[in-house]
Amino acid sequence: MQELTAMANRLFSLPMEEKLKIDITKSTNHRGYGTFSTEQLDPSKPGDYKETFDMQCHLEKDHPLVKAGHPLRGPNVHPDIEGWKELLETHYKDMQAMALQLLRALALAIGIDENFFVSKFVEPLSVFRMIHYPALPEEKGRVVCGAHTDYGIVTLLYQDTVGGLQVRNLDGEWMDAPPVEGSFVVNIGDMMAMWSNERYKTTSHRVLNPGVERISMPFFCEPNPEVEIECLPHCHSAENPAKFPVVKAGDWLQKRFQQTYAYRGEV
Numbered sequence: 001m002q003e004l005t006a007m008a009n010r011l012f013s014l015p016m017e018e019k020l021k022i023d024i025t026k027s028t029n030h031r032g033y034g035t036f037s038t039e040q041l042d043p044s045k046p047g048d049y050k051e052t053f054d055m056q057c058h059l060e061k062d063h064p065l066v067k068a069g070h071p072l073r074g075p076n077v078h079p080d081i082e083g084w085k086e087l088l089e090t091h092y093k094d095m096q097a098m099a100l101q102l103l104r105a106l107a108l109a110i111g112i113d114e115n116f117f118v119s120k121f122v123e124p125l126s127v128f129r130m131i132h133y134p135a136l137p138e139e140k141g142r143v144v145c146g147a148h149t150d151y152g153i154v155t156l157l158y159q160d161t162v163g164g165l166q167v168r169n170l171d172g173e174w175m176d177a178p179p180v181e182g183s184f185v186v187n188i189g190d191m192m193a194m195w196s197n198e199r200y201k202t203t204s205h206r207v208l209n210p211g212v213e214r215i216s217m218p219f220f221c222e223p224n225p226e227v228e229i230e231c232l233p234h235c236h237s238a239e240n241p242a243k244f245p246v247v248k249a250g251d252w253l254q255k256r257f258q259q260t261y262a263y264r265g266e267v
């Protein structure tokens, strides 16, 4: 993670014109650099004060899914930084493998086949993201990443040593989630709550500016877009019927991106 943090610092300290060469709002498949206020996670508040880099599963331009024009598919775009592409593409695969290991345990815990989830992650929609929150010493405590739940299955979130992340507990109170060295914060996303009929509940979270610069790097683990998120066996009964309609993973993600990125509304 140290190497990745060094890379993130290199990217975010480039001149803006250099970063905007890979502007996410110019991409058709939601990858690249997002400048300040591009994303608005809590629509009732001003845009988040952060800059981002997003990548997903790399598919070449001549891949049938890309040719078919799927709105989230295609090649990654990387900045022109030596060693960046190799490091990031390897890290993406490592994070996906770790997330699947966790999903094996989550499957066993609800009594379904260990590989049930794993089989749904062929050419996944998972996203690896780097986030830079600049220091705002005058506005320490300002919400710089609005309250939200993540959209997918599980998120493995790395944060540096600075802090600022908060999660909402079951009583609706905000609690600090301080960094713990060598660990990831695991957040349950909307689709996991839907799949498990809320046996796994989503965790609402937000970030308050700690007054100094902060880097975080979430990996959002999302299935193949064709996977139907339908209430799992063992998670519903006559007394506890399915609470959510069946939805395709790709359609759900598209809808959620459109709510938080103005530019996606136009596609």
Ligand SMILES: O=C(O)CCC(=O)C(=O)O
Pocket (backbone or CB within 6 Å): 131, 145, 150, 157, 159, 165, 205, 206, 207, 216, 217, 218
């Ligand atoms: O920066 C963080 O710690 C949280 C970021 C986050 O929640 C997100 O991008 O979904």
Ligand SMILES: [Fe+2]
Pocket (backbone or CB within 6 Å): 148, 149, 150, 205
């Ligand atoms: Fe989040």
